[in-house]
Amino acid sequence: MRRFHWPILVALLLLMPTWCHASGASLEALPEFLRPDPFGGIVAPDQGGANFRTGLYDARHHVALKGWRGGYVSFQLLVKSPTPVAYSVEVLLTDPAHKIQTDLFREWFHFTDSDKHYYPDALVPVRGVYNSRLPEPDNKIAQQTAQAFWVDFYIPPDAKSGAYSGQARLKYGNNHLVIPIELTVLNGVIPAEDVVTIDHNSYGVSFLAEQYGTAYHNYSGNWFESDQFFHLIHAYHQMFYEHRGIMHQLGYGHAGKMGPEFAPVLAGSGRTLHVADWTTFDRHYGPLLDGTAFASSRRGPRPIPFAYLPINPEWPASYEFWGEPGYETEFVNVVSEMERHFREKGWTHTDFEVFFNHKKRYMGFPWDGDEVRFPKDINYFLEYGRLMKKAIPADSPVHFVMRADVSWDMEQEFKQLRGVVTLWCASGGILSFYRDAPATLRQRGDVVWYYGGPPSVTESSSAITESPLRAWVWGTNGYVHWLTVSPGDDPWFHFDGGGTVLVYSGDRFDLTEPIPSIRLKIQRNCLQDLAVLDSFKNRKPIDSLRSEAAHRFNNTVLDDWWNPRPALADRPSDQWQGSDIDDAIEHTNKALPHPGVMAWQSVHQYALELAGEAK
Amino acid sequence: MRTIYILSLLLLSGTLARAQDTTHATSAMRQELESAARVATVMVDGDVCQKIVTPLAKEYMFKVDPRNQWMAGDNYDVDDVAFNTTKKTLIRLSHLTSFPSDFNLWMPIDGHAGKIQVVIRNKNEMSQFWRWGDLYQDATPAMQTVLSTGRQVTVMDKPGWISVLAPVYNSLGDVVGLVEAVTRVNLDAHENVK
Numbered sequence: 001m002r003r004f005h006w007p008i009l010v011a012l013l014l015l016m017p018t019w020c021h022a023s024g025a026s027l028e029a030l031p032e033f034l035r036p037d038p039f040g041g042i043v044a045p046d047q048g049g050a051n052f053r054t055g056l057y058d059a060r061h062h063v064a065l066k067g068w069r070g071g072y073v074s075f076q077l078l079v080k081s082p083t084p085v086a087y088s089v090e091v092l093l094t095d096p097a098h099k100i101q102t103d104l105f106r107e108w109f110h111f112t113d114s115d116k117h118y119y120p121d122a123l124v125p126v127r128g129v130y131n132s133r134l135p136e137p138d139n140k141i142a143q144q145t146a147q148a149f150w151v152d153f154y155i156p157p158d159a160k161s162g163a164y165s166g167q168a169r170l171k172y173g174n175n176h177l178v179i180p181i182e183l184t185v186l187n188g189v190i191p192a193e194d195v196v197t198i199d200h201n202s203y204g205v206s207f208l209a210e211q212y213g214t215a216y217h218n219y220s221g222n223w224f225e226s227d228q229f230f231h232l233i234h235a236y237h238q239m240f241y242e243h244r245g246i247m248h249q250l251g252y253g254h255a256g257k258m259g260p261e262f263a264p265v266l267a268g269s270g271r272t273l274h275v276a277d278w279t280t281f282d283r284h285y286g287p288l289l290d291g292t293a294f295a296s297s298r299r300g301p302r303p304i305p306f307a308y309l310p311i312n313p314e315w316p317a318s319y320e321f322w323g324e325p326g327y328e329t330e331f332v333n334v335v336s337e338m339e340r341h342f343r344e345k346g347w348t349h350t351d352f353e354v355f356f357n358h359k360k361r362y363m364g365f366p367w368d369g370d371e372v373r374f375p376k377d378i379n380y381f382l383e384y385g386r387l388m389k390k391a392i393p394a395d396s397p398v399h400f401v402m403r404a405d406v407s408w409d410m411e412q413e414f415k416q417l418r419g420v421v422t423l424w425c426a427s428g429g430i431l432s433f434y435r436d437a438p439a440t441l442r443q444r445g446d447v448v449w450y451y452g453g454p455p456s457v458t459e460s461s462s463a464i465t466e467s468p469l470r471a472w473v474w475g476t477n478g479y480v481h482w483l484t485v486s487p488g489d490d491p492w493f494h495f496d497g498g499g500t501v502l503v504y505s506g507d508r509f510d511l512t513e514p515i516p517s518i519r520l521k522i523q524r525n526c527l528q529d530l531a532v533l534d535s536f537k538n539r540k541p542i543d544s545l546r547s548e549a550a551h552r553f554n555n556t557v558l559d560d561w562w563n564p565r566p567a568l569a570d571r572p573s574d575q576w577q578g579s580d581i582d583d584a585i586e587h588t589n590k591a592l593p594h595p596g597v598m599a600w601q602s603v604h605q606y607a608l609e610l611a612g613e614a615k
Numbered sequence: 616m617r618t619i620y621i622l623s624l625l626l627l628s629g630t631l632a633r634a635q636d637t638t639h640a641t642s643a644m645r646q647e648l649e650s651a652a653r654v655a656t657v658m659v660d661g662d663v664c665q666k667i668v669t670p671l672a673k674e675y676m677f678k679v680d681p682r683n684q685w686m687a688g689d690n691y692d693v694d695d696v697a698f699n700t701t702k703k704t705l706i707r708l709s710h711l712t713s714f715p716s717d718f719n720l721w722m723p724i725d726g727h728a729g730k731i732q733v734v735i736r737n738k739n740e741m742s743q744f745w746r747w748g749d750l751y752q753d754a755t756p757a758m759q760t761v762l763s764t765g766r767q768v769t770v771m772d773k774p775g776w777i778s779v780l781a782p783v784y785n786s787l788g789d790v791v792g793l794v795e796a797v798t799r800v801n802l803d804a805h806e807n808v809k
Contacts, residue, residue: 204808224805252808257740259808314738320706322699361688361750363736366695366702374692574692578683 025081025134027089027170027177029056029063030148032074032522033461033597038109038118038139040080040146045460049597062180063168066608070157071190071528073183074521076107077149077168081134085172090129091151093166093183099159100183101298102166106130107148107518109139110495112458119457121517122491122504123150138508140493150518153183154298161187188611192299194527195534196471197478198245199306199449200502202485204259205249208232211487211505215512224261228512230283233261234293235513236485237304239503242297243516243524248308248480250357255364256314263310264341266334273316273330275337282345289347303349306423309400311335311354313365313380328387335391335400342398351447353403353423354388356381371407371427374574378409378416385420405451408573410434414441424448425480428470429585432563438475451480454519456497462599464519465526469553469603472530473546473561485514526600529607536610545610552602553595560591641800644714645769645777651711652767652781652796655718658704661785664720664792666697667734676724676732676750687750693734702735705794709737714798717741720783722792723762729754734792740807741797743770743778747807761793775800 030036031052035043042050056075058064067073079089091104105123112119118141126149135144151168166181209216209223212232216223223229233249240247251262261284267276287293291301313319316334321327342352356369367377385402392400402420406413407427411434414424424441428450431437441448450471455463471479487504488496502520506513533545543558550556566584568576675690683689705718719742720735731754733745746752757768761780770778776799783792 204805206805206808209805250809253740254809255736255740255807256738257807258738260804262808318706319738320703322703359688360693361691362748363733364738364740366693366698373689376695577680578685578689579680582682 024083024175025079025085025087025170025172025177027168027179028078028080029168029179029181030076030078031056031601032076032150032518032525033601034076035120035461035518036076036078036107036146036148037120038135038141038144038146038148040078043119044117045458046597048460049601052598052601058182060180062182064182064184065153066184066186067153067155068186068188068190068528068532068611069155069159069161070192071155072521072525073153073155074525075151077151077179078146079134079149079170080146081172082145084134086131086133087170087172088129088131089126089149089168089170091149091166091168091181093153093164093181095159095164097160099156100164100185101154101156103152103154104130105150105152105516106132106136107150108492109141109144109148110457110491110498111141111493112495112497114456114497115458117458119495120148121457121495121498121519123516123518123521124506124509125511125515150521152521155183155185156298157189157192159185161185186611188532190528191531191535193531194244195530196468196476196527197305197449198468198471198523198527199248199478199480200240200245200484201248201250201480201482202236203250203483204253205229205233205261207485212507212512214507214510225280230261232513233284234287236503237288237293238297239514239516239520241294241299241302241304243520244299244527245520245523246305248306250308250355251310252312252315252357253364254358254362256312256319256358258310258312258315262308263315264338266316269318269330270321270326271329271333273334275334275341278341285347286345289342289345289350291349303347305349306351306353308355309338309352312356312358313369319365328390331387332391335388339392339396339398339400343396348397348399351399351401351423353401354384355403355405356384357405370405372404372413372573373408375409375412375572378413381413381417381420385417401447408576411437411569412573418444422446426450426476428452428467429581431474431476432561432585432588433565433569435562442475442477447477449478449480450474450476451482453499454481454484454502456499457495457519458497460595460597460599461518461522462595462597462601464523465553465600465603466595468523468526468530469549470561472534473550473558522600525604529600529604532607532611533603540610548606549603552606553599554593556592561588563587637800641771641777644712644798644800645771645779647712647714648716648777648779648796648798649767649769651708651716651718652779652794654711655705655708655794655796656767656781656783658708659701659720659783659792659794660704661783661789661791663697663700664722664734664783665785667693667701667720668722668732669694673725677727691750698735702737705735705737708794708796712796712798715739715802716796716798719745719795719797720792721758721780721795723754724751727751729759731758733795739802741799742795743773743776743797744795758793762790765790 104126107120108122109118164183168179170177251259264275264281265277288304291303294301317327317330358369367380403423404421405425467479483500484502487501503514506515669692672691680686708718717737717739724730732751765782768780779796781794782790785791
């Protein structure tokens with residue numbers, strides 16, 4: 001005993017990882033990309049990053065975080081206990097100026113039917129201290145020994161750079177465990193404007209009644225006319241906006257059925273057709289178009305940049321009159337009224353999209369508005385272009401744009417619809433044949449996005465970053481998740497993997513608003529990094545930045561992200577088959593490995609290095 | 616006890632009265648639809664209807680490619696002149712009812728007995744039969760009756776729905792399709808807005 005060196009013992013105690021609590025519960029911090037399971041392990045797709053499990057800790061075993069101003073820094077906490085235990089968790093950060101804000105979320109573990117495993121994704125907001133027990137009663141996981149939490153630190157643009165200290169605290173019984181946190185706020189400010197627009201698409205509003213059953217069933221009267229309903233729509237927009245995204249809501253069906261919230265009420269017919277009532281439309285769109293819906297956002301109030309119009313082949317003009325003078329009169333008169341109304345309201349910061357979503361396979365109309373396959377259908381776009389030109393004054397400050405979602409025939413449409421369609425949403429697979437297209441379209445002033453869907457939770461945590469990165473690498477303006485509000489029949493206990501959801505209903509947790517997901521958070525953090533990376537294009541060639549990001553992401557070169565132009569591209573698109581396209585994108589399928597769990601962390605590191613260079 | 620009894624009677628009579636009102640309304644709607652459906656048989660041109668779905672679409676309708684689950688839909692095409700001509704007629708027919716209704720066109724598929732497809736739908740997106748997104752489906756017994764006998768049939772299988780199936784004839788006098796004149800007692804303003 002005399003030979004024992006007390007300083008060494010003290011040092012060992014200090015260095016002993018806080019999570020290694022000998023018995024009872026423990027508290028561990030994890031990087032954002034390592035999603036835990038409810039038994040203390042890491043979910044299988046993220047296990048490639050297990051070596052990074054302790055990567056958050058500095059030499060003093062403090063959680064060491066670093067972030068730019070005007071954005072978020074994230075990590076996770078994991079409470080573990082081999083036996084049932086009541087506990088509380090909180091996260092505190094000391095900021096004398098009270099600028100930096102802390103958001104704590106409990107992670108919901110979804111049982112995923114496809115592989116019979118649990119994955120965390122939905123994030124339930126925690127106000128203040130979280131008090132509960134393990135196993136978590138409502139998640140109903142037998143033998144659960146670990147509960148995860150997501151932590152966001154929001155650093156506003158005017159926060160002071162420097163070091164901030166905080167703690168994550170776990171209390172159970174008379175025991176207290178603490179993980180010290182050091183947040184370094186960097187000098188740089190993340191550009192407020194995103195370099196790629198990430199859109200979250202949705203259809204109609206019936207999903208709200210389905211997912212918010214408590215509010216819907218408890219409301220006496222027509223819930224679809226209630227303030228609650230409109231607030232909920234706005235809450236979805238707020239959620240995506242806060243996560244550096246935008247949202248689209250399509251308001252009509254494939255045969256032209258119009259949701260009453262999406263269009264003004266019309267009256268009359270032929271010459272007398274006119275807008276009779278704007279009330280519901282204005283309740284829905286007014287706060288979105290003047291930005292007041294975002295008054296409480298950390299990003300500041302801002303009108304939504306894009307919105308679908310209700311225009312379709314059956315609205316405002318009746319298809320009964322298609323090709324006749326009455327169709328033109330009805331269309332032009334009402335669209336002109338819309339332009340006047342929007343102008344009078346000052347809604348001049350939004351691109352109002354004339355967008356045809358219908359497909360002829362749904363039997364409403366005889367041409368494809370969405371994804372033209374048969375070249376003859378392009379004539380309909382030309383006709384609507386003519387009608388729009390007639391309806392909208394050339395010097396209008398209101399931005400009406402024609403949008404086309406294109407796949408098979410995109411190359412022809414880029415040519416034939418030049419000056420008519422100015423917003424393109426392209427199939428990623430087919431756009432990958434046409435390497436020059438994004439630059440060509442953007443040079444003439446068009447906006448070009450490509451589309452796909454969110455990755456399942458069964459893919460690695462970095463998978464959600466691949467599409468935004470691809471949009472940036474390709475030089476497009478953005479990317480569209482085709483559906484992000486549809487969680488399936490039972491997301492909580494029999495999850496379908498989440499390929500159509502990034503935002504969940506809070507109804508289960510007595511919340512009247514949507515709640516975010518881990519994938520949405522990781523996507524937001526990726527968009528922050530992309531905005532930072534792109535800001536260095538004044539110092540480095542953009543292709544050099546893209547090359548290095550691709551290399552860090554999945555060890556690829558830029559050529560790997562494009563496919564060679566296939567022979568079928570020179571055949572009329574109505575002679576292609578879907579399997580031909582699969583063959584034509586084989587190169588990228590082979591050349592682009594699935595992103596590993598830490599793929600985006602490597603890109604983030606690159607952005608940090610560049611920021612270091614810039615100092 | 617007596618008060619409860621009287622209150623119960625009043626409640627019951629109120630419920631019965633409402634049910635009677637609904638029955639009367641349904642009956643009136645049914646009559647209007649049946650009447651309009653008879654006009655549909657006269658006005659819808661079966662020869663034009665037979666030109667709507669293109670040979671290419673028919674060729675691929677039943678093809679299966681394990682590599683391409685959307686093959687049939689991707690190749691679905693119509694003759695837009697024939698489609699528009701018929702659709703306009705169907706829209707006008709819907710004006711014959713005093714309530715919102717749709718007149719949908721259904722056509723059997725040559726060489727595939729017992730199969731039928733909706734060929735034209737309309738703006739209220741109502742149908743008692745269409746399975747959303749399906750290119751074709753099994754003809755119901757009521758549909759088969761109309762196609763084989765030329766007799767108009769009213770179907771009220773789904774609560775609150777009324778569909779009148781009316782035959783469509785071509786110039787040879789053959790029944791080549793049917794019109795589904797359809798409405799709902801309680802409209803759902805948000806259904807099928809997707």
